Amino acid sequence: MTATPPQPDSPSTPRVRRRAATTVRDALALIGLPLVAALALPAAFAGGGTRRWFGGRAESQRAEAQAAKDAAAAAFYELDTAQRDLRISVETIAAVDDSPAARRAAADFEALGHRIDEASHQYINAVDAHDLDRDDLEASAAARARTELARAQDELGRVKRDLDRFADGLGPLLGKAETQLARLAPAVERARRSLLAASNALDAVRGSGLRADDLAARLAALAPELTKLNQGAGRHGVPRTLERAERVAREAEAIRAEAERLPERAAEIDRRLVSLRTRAQALTTRAGQVEPVLSELRRRFTAACWQDLQPVPAQAAESVRQAERKLAEAQAARRDQRWPDATALLSTARALLNSTDEAVSAAGDRLRRLNAVQKDPxxxxxxxxxxxxxxxxxxxxxxxxxxxxxxxxxxxxxxxxxxxxxxxxxxxxxxxxxxxxxxxxxxxxxxxxxxxxxxxxxxxx
Structure with a gap:
């Protein structure tokens, strides 16, 4: 009995099988069919009972060749799957990390890709070169097919082992990249929430009758940063987007906190204005008492004991006048709600009053100490x-x-x-x-x- 020849358009023809084999990886990606099942399709379409089997050595060699073909198909499928999975990891690292180590990993993966392509072509060529379904397949042809398919399987296995070692070495880089990616979405969301909270705090302050022009300007300056955050890491990169999100969150939080403290700050400025005015008035009274102290020093002690204190009354009066001018300027700044200016002017007035207090106190302290040492040294x-x-x-x-x-x-x-x-x-x-x-x-x-x-x-x- 002779075998029925395959029809011209049958999937079992060598021409159709070769075309299917050369596009096996694309076919797998499109339909999701496992490689082993895909490679088994031609045999399935050949139809049962159409081939006449011969016993003996030829059939034994055919079986061994078919087993080698199945094993090579499984190795090809494992390598292809591993490469696809690893490509995701490499692309993740490249999206997050621009360090020399990350660039070197991408180059190494590309080199491995060339080796994978070569091993895959060797396998596909071995499959296309031998039609194991032929009825008249000779034992020598089956033996050659088995040898070439086994060689292709070995090469696929070697490349797979190298790919596995490469994947193991990616651990630290991948862990760092995944950590940054895990931080990205929460960081961006935190920045958005902080900006909203700052805006709400400013609205509340303005509703109470206080202006916060400097804070509003700082918040407006963050608008371009929010636009870049909304454009996403795909455009600006993960590291820069993460850094931007954290910076925006910090600045927005600072604006919110200052806005919430603004009513208390205004009240504190009011209290300091009252306190420093009272102190200036008291120092004016005390400065007037320096001259009698100097008169007693001049009367009872040598000139060396009091000469350095002669300018104190005039200096004290001038310092108090300067402090009062600064307080008036601070009051105007407070009225205009220029909070930083008001705070700075109050600090200047306080420093002037402190130096005046020390000078006025020095005269009385000098008289006290001289009295004590004169009485009993x-x-x-x-x-x-x-x-x-x-x-x-x-x-x-x-x-x-x-x-x-x-x-x-x-x-x-x-x-x-x-x-x-x-x-x-x-x-x-x-x-x-x-x-x-x-x-x-x-x-x-x-x-x-x-x-x-x-x-x-x-x-x-």
Whole structure:
């Protein structure tokens, strides 16, 4: 019996099979048919009972060749599936990461793609070269088919293993990319919510009668950024879109918070205006009391004790006048709701009043200290000597002789104190010089003590 020849347009003809094999990957993508099933279609369309089978060695070789064909088809399908899955990962990395490592991964994947194409062509050519359904298939032809199909399967397997190793190496890059992608949508949504909250806070402030022109300008400046966020990461890239979303959210949140604090800020400015005006009035009264203090200093002490205080009354009056002018400007800024200007002017007025307070207080403090030392200088002397003795004991602790770096300034301080005490002798002692000298001695002693403790602390470690 002879085999019935295939019809010209039958799917089992070699010409049709070759055309189907060369487009197998596109066919799989279009209809979603598994490769093994696709490759089995020609045999199915051949129809049952149309082929006459021959026994013996030829049929054995045919069966082995068919098994090799099925195994190669499965390897081809696995490789194709792995490549498709991995392409998604590589494209994900490329969309998020522009680092050298990411660019190198894309280039490596492209090189693997060329190897996959070569292995796939080798497989398809092996399938097209041998019609295992022929009734008159010889054993030698079946053996060649089995060998070529097995070789194609081996090459597909090698490329698949290389692809798997490449996929394993993508882990860190892919994890980083997926993390950024996971952050993207929430970050953009957070930015939008923050902008809406800032806009609502501004509306509420304006509804209370307060202006917030500077905040409104800052919010308007974010409009182009919102437009870019709405255009999406596909146009601007994931990293830049993520950074923009986070920056917009921070700025919008800051605007919202400042808008909500604005009523409290206005009330605080009002309170500071009242407080500083009251303080300026009190300093004007106190400045008027400096002249009597200076008169007593001039009458009872030498010129060196009070000459540096002579300009205080005039300087105090001028500083108070300057502070009052700044307060008037701050009031105008508050009325115009120029909040930053009002705050800055209040700070300037406060600094002027602080310096005036110190100058006015200095005159009364000078008289008090001079009265005390004139009455009994021994308290000041003993206070300074005690500091010196304490420093000397510390310098000698654990030593037979003190370190010259410590001993020399302490010895100089002892001599300086003795000279200061000597200035108290005579008909008109310079008490202020005495007080400034004892203060200088105590500062020097404190510096030596601090250095000794620092050096010993460093040595202990």
């Amino acid at each position: 021994r308290q000041e002397i003993e206070r300074t000597r005690f500091a010196l003795r304490d420093a000397q004991r510390l310098a000698m602790a654990g030593r037979h002789t003190p370190d010259p770096r410590h001993a020399r300034p302490l010895d100089d301080s002892v001599n300086r104190l003795e000279r200061a005490i000597a200035t108290l002798e005579g008909r008109h002692p310079d008490y202020w010089h005495f007080l400034t000298e004892t203060e200088a001695v105590r500062r020097t002693v404190a510096h030596v003590v601090a250095r000794i403790r620092e050096e010993r602390g460093a040595g202990a470690h």
